[in-house]
Amino acid sequence: MAMNNSDNNEAIADINVVPLVDIILVVLIIFMVTAPMFMKPTINVNLPKAASGDQTAPSKLNIALTADGRINLNGSFVTEEDVRAKATDEVGKNADVQAIISADKDVPHGKVVGLLDIVKGAGVKKFAISIDKK
Missing domain, CATH: 3.30.420.270 (Nucleotidyltransferase; domain 5)
Structure with a gap:
């Protein structure tokens, strides 16, 4: 297969979102693990x-x-x-x-x-x- 030289001058139009999704999932896991540390302790009161x-x-x-x-x-x-x-x-x-x-x-x-x-x-x-x- 021969390559056409005119293709080298075109702009890259594809965006790879896989690394972005990976980073967001890691941040989500970090928030899920640390969230209980930031919650206020409560007192168990059985309200009417x-x-x-x-x-x-x-x-x-x-x-x-x-x-x-x-x-x-x-x-x-x-x-x-x-x-x-x-x-x-x-x-x-x-x-x-x-x-x-x-x-x-x-x-x-x-x-x-x-x-x-x-x-x-x-x-x-x-x-x-x-x-x-x-």
Whole structure:
């Protein structure tokens, strides 16, 4: 087979996408392996279910009551006094701060009311109670 010399002057019009696909797959695998390291640790709270819940805005006061009665404030376990101090501090920064309270469905009602009393006593006027949608 003879080669034609006029073919050498033509531009290369084909793009080889195999190396691009290989690199994208490697990057995808790296993200899949490292993603669990960057996820926030969570507390297992079994929220009560309700059909009439609305979305709430993110808050600086995220309070969770676990089934064993411990209080978690923004990701760390604290005492009631720590909740009161943090709520007072946030009210000083922003008078319209909202507290979001998540309580396990097995927590006695009195504990939730006590926590609401602490938050409202610190000056928080708005609060929301987290639920799971039915």
